[in-house]
Amino acid sequence: MTHLPSKSVAGELDILRQIRARVGAGRRTGMRLGIGDDCALLRLQAGEEVAVTTDLSIADRHFRLDWHTPESVGHRTLARGLSDLAAMGARPIAAFLSLGLPRALTVDSQNGTRSWADRFYDGLLALAATYKTPLGGGDLAESPIALADIVLVGAVPAGRALLRSGARAGDFLYVTGSIGGSAAGLEQLGHWNSAGDKKSARKIPSRLAEPLAPHLYPQPRISQGLWLQRRGVATAALDISDGLSTDLAHLCEESRVAAEVDAAALPVHPGASLAQALHGGEDYELLFAARATARLPRSIAGVAISRIGRIVARRREQPAVTLLTAEGPRPLEAQGWEHFS
Amino acid sequence: MTHLPSKSVAGELDILRQIRARVGAGRRTGMRLGIGDDCALLRLQAGEEVAVTTDLSIADRHFRLDWHTPESVGHRTLARGLSDLAAMGARPIAAFLSLGLPRALTVDSQNGTRSWADRFYDGLLALAATYKTPLGGGDLAESPIALADIVLVGAVPAGRALLRSGARAGDFLYVTGSIGGSAAGLEQLGHWNSAGDKKSARKIPSRLAEPLAPHLYPQPRISQGLWLQRRGVATAALDISDGLSTDLAHLCEESRVAAEVDAAALPVHPGASLAQALHGGEDYELLFAARATARLPRSIAGVAISRIGRIVARRREQPAVTLLTAEGPRPLEAQGWEHFS
Numbered sequence: 001m002t003h004l005p006s007k008s009v010a011g012e013l014d015i016l017r018q019i020r021a022r023v024g025a026g027r028r029t030g031m032r033l034g035i036g037d038d039c040a041l042l043r044l045q046a047g048e049e050v051a052v053t054t055d056l057s058i059a060d061r062h063f064r065l066d067w068h069t070p071e072s073v074g075h076r077t078l079a080r081g082l083s084d085l086a087a088m089g090a091r092p093i094a095a096f097l098s099l100g101l102p103r104a105l106t107v108d109s110q111n112g113t114r115s116w117a118d119r120f121y122d123g124l125l126a127l128a129a130t131y132k133t134p135l136g137g138g139d140l141a142e143s144p145i146a147l148a149d150i151v152l153v154g155a156v157p158a159g160r161a162l163l164r165s166g167a168r169a170g171d172f173l174y175v176t177g178s179i180g181g182s183a184a185g186l187e188q189l190g191h192w193n194s195a196g197d198k199k200s201a202r203k204i205p206s207r208l209a210e211p212l213a214p215h216l217y218p219q220p221r222i223s224q225g226l227w228l229q230r231r232g233v234a235t236a237a238l239d240i241s242d243g244l245s246t247d248l249a250h251l252c253e254e255s256r257v258a259a260e261v262d263a264a265a266l267p268v269h270p271g272a273s274l275a276q277a278l279h280g281g282e283d284y285e286l287l288f289a290a291r292a293t294a295r296l297p298r299s300i301a302g303v304a305i306s307r308i309g310r311i312v313a314r315r316r317e318q319p320a321v322t323l324l325t326a327e328g329p330r331p332l333e334a335q336g337w338e339h340f341s
Numbered sequence: 342m343t344h345l346p347s348k349s350v351a352g353e354l355d356i357l358r359q360i361r362a363r364v365g366a367g368r369r370t371g372m373r374l375g376i377g378d379d380c381a382l383l384r385l386q387a388g389e390e391v392a393v394t395t396d397l398s399i400a401d402r403h404f405r406l407d408w409h410t411p412e413s414v415g416h417r418t419l420a421r422g423l424s425d426l427a428a429m430g431a432r433p434i435a436a437f438l439s440l441g442l443p444r445a446l447t448v449d450s451q452n453g454t455r456s457w458a459d460r461f462y463d464g465l466l467a468l469a470a471t472y473k474t475p476l477g478g479g480d481l482a483e484s485p486i487a488l489a490d491i492v493l494v495g496a497v498p499a500g501r502a503l504l505r506s507g508a509r510a511g512d513f514l515y516v517t518g519s520i521g522g523s524a525a526g527l528e529q530l531g532h533w534n535s536a537g538d539k540k541s542a543r544k545i546p547s548r549l550a551e552p553l554a555p556h557l558y559p560q561p562r563i564s565q566g567l568w569l570q571r572r573g574v575a576t577a578a579l580d581i582s583d584g585l586s587t588d589l590a591h592l593c594e595e596s597r598v599a600a601e602v603d604a605a606a607l608p609v610h611p612g613a614s615l616a617q618a619l620h621g622g623e624d625y626e627l628l629f630a631a632r633a634t635a636r637l638p639r640s641i642a643g644v645a646i647s648r649i650g651r652i653v654a655r656r657r658e659q660p661a662v663t664l665l666t667a668e669g670p671r672p673l674e675a676q677g678w679e680h681f682s
Contacts, residue, residue, distance in 0.1 A: 032390065033502070033504070036505070036595060037429070037504055037505050037506070037579075037595070038394060038425040038426075038428035038429050038505070038579050038580060039392035039393055039394040039425050039426060039428075039429045039431065039493075039495070039502075040392070040393045040394070041390050041391065041392055041429075041497070041502055042390060042391040042392075042393060043390045043391070043499065044385065044390075044391065049373065049382050049383060049384045049385075050382065050383040050384070050385065050391055050494065051380035051381070051382055051383075052380055052381045052383065052435070052437060052477060052478070052492070052494055053379060053380040053381070053478070054437045054438075054439050054478065054479055054480050054490070054492055055439075055480055056439040056440075056441060056480040056481075056482050056490065058441055058482055058483075058484050060485075061482060061483060061484070062482075084379040084380050085379075085380060087379035087380075088378070088379050088380045088382075090380065094393070096393060096395045096492070097395075098395050098396075098397040098439075098490040099397075100397060100399055100488065136393060137393070137394070137395065138395055139395050139396055139397040139490070140397075141397050141399055141402060141403075142399075142402060143399050143402070143486070143488070144401075144485075144486055145484070145485055145486060147441065147484070147488065149395070149397065149439045149480070149490040151393070151395055151437070151492050152380075153391065153393055153494075154380070156382070158384065161374075161380075161382055163374070163378055164377070164378050164379070165378070238378075238379050239379060254377060254378070
């Protein structure tokens with residue numbers, strides 16, 4: 001439902017009324033009806049099809065209330081969904097948020113500090129504004145643990161979406177931006193927090209703002225995905241959410257190919273290790289394949305493009321992904337980052 | 342994401358592979374690409390717009406693991422979402438499910454009984470098959486509590502969706518089917534379970550199957566919503582999820598009108614009380630307004646249509662909804678059913 005639910009969380013109606021006022025239902029292109037009815041209504045342009053993705057974030061699994069500020073959790077929740085649209089080359093139309101929160105997180109503190117929920121929406125709506133993605137609705141319920149399920153609806157010209165399944169032997173492999181920065185930032189966030197013993201996240205000091213940014217405020221590559229889709233140069237694409245080793249294995253599985261990655265060519269984020277670049281998830285960079293004859297620019301919309309390897313034919317009993325190093329080739333096992341488990 | 346996530350719940354990959362096989366990605370009209378990529382891709386027919394709704398169900402708030410069978414929880418999860426589409430007069434295109442489950446619910450028991458998750462999908466996919474709604478994707482994560490967020494995407498001819506905002510003074514009010522049956526069933530379920538002290542739901546005996554059906558297996562009124570949308574007779578509509586008193590207040594608020602309900606005309610479900618019919622939620626019947634000159638049939642697609650009152654002008658300091666009884670009129674306060682709180 002996208003209507004205002006009945007009283008169930010303290011101040012729930014107030015929260016939803018505020019949100020409804022902040023998102024300005026129906027003003028943006030494509031969203032004809034937002035919060036306030038049984039469904040939101042979205043309109044496509046001629047020849048487009050709908051792209052839909054959902055991502056569930058749960059406290060202590062995808063974020064920690066004692067490490068991450070509410071603004072960062074809100075930002076990261078939406079970034080996960082926008083990144084899936086980017087990976088398809090889709091333009092965002094609207095986001096929908098189902099939020100489950102303990103009652104204490106929905107009320108302002110006694111000294112007047114705004115509630116966790118309010119600050120979560122600050123982070124989410126700031127990123128939504130950057131990518132012109134209105135909040136079309138959602139649901140809010142009391143829950144013993146904090147959780148957020150984000151739904152993104154986008155549009156892409158029919159038949160032109162970037163799929164995982166089109167890579168062919170001989171294609172080159174590329175990534176946008178740099179990788180490993182989110183895992184390195186998470187490690188630093190852990191070190192910084194391990195001293196304290198507290199229930200809510202501390203304010204990030206300015207000296208840590210830059211090294212932690214790839215983890216706390218990852219940027220979905222919407223412009224780069226749209227560029228690839230419009231030029232038609234990518235044969236396959238996905239976003240690096242689980243880590244390069246895991247996501248490249250997905251691409252190989254869906255395309256029924258294998259891949260070689262050149263370790264020396266990886267755009268490792270400053271301060272990150274090779275292991276973090278290979279296995280650290282949540283970078284939300286795009287990983288894509290393109291014909292060897294395709295000419296890729298050095299950057300797209302201000303974000304660097306690096307050629308990191310190539311697609312090869314799949315052979316029985318051979319690893320799907322091989323890492324080429326100075327010491328020779330070795331199999332690259334899928335080892336998705338295990339966050340907090 | 343709609344891809345197969347990395348290992349995080351015991352047997353998660355197995356579960357998702359099974360689901361992918363069961364839903365038959367891409368076969369149904371409208372869903373061009375299902376589980377297996379960053380997004381699902383859906384195609385509309387010419388002149389349609391997209392309807393989107395999300396509903397979050399959380400253990401001990403929307404269902405109880407010790408009362409509801411997993412099949413019923415799966416059915417009810419999807420029914421909530423389908424009912425929102427019905428209330429807009431939309432046809433379903435695809436459903437997306439984000440599921441958070443404790444590890445124990447994802448594994449088969451030692452004596453070979455199928456897992457809670459498997460049986461949840463049985464219930465959900467059986468209803469999905471009835472309404473030809475493929476599962477287009479979703480997310481699965483380990484969670485300390487059981488929760489399910491359902492997203493429904495539908496389509497409706499542009500400008501013809503049933504909104505909450507079009508009712509005008511002089512319109513008559515109608516409901517489909519009967520109301521109060523879900524609340525009455527929940528009460529019986531509680532009585533039946535109060536004796537035992539156990540962790541998982543007991544099999545429903547056949548003598549209780551019929552009285553509990555409106556609660557355990559509510560039917561979304563998709564056909565009735567489509568009929569109203571195609572005939573263009575409803576000036577406003579929504580589904581009764583929070584209870585007639587609460588949902589009618591929503592309709593009045595969005596339409597800026599008031600309403601009178603004739604207590605004697607309410608189609609109270611056999612075995613339900615008047616209070617359950619007025620305030621019991623989760624009936625998932627449609628509540629709609631139509632011009633007094635409109636001719637409504639006695640039933641639509643086999644479900645009775647009852648005229649229960651009329652829309653009147655909103656007056657300052659008058660109740661939004663008035664109940665007309667044999668003892669005279671009285672204000673009808675919104676008292677949405679409080680499930681398990």
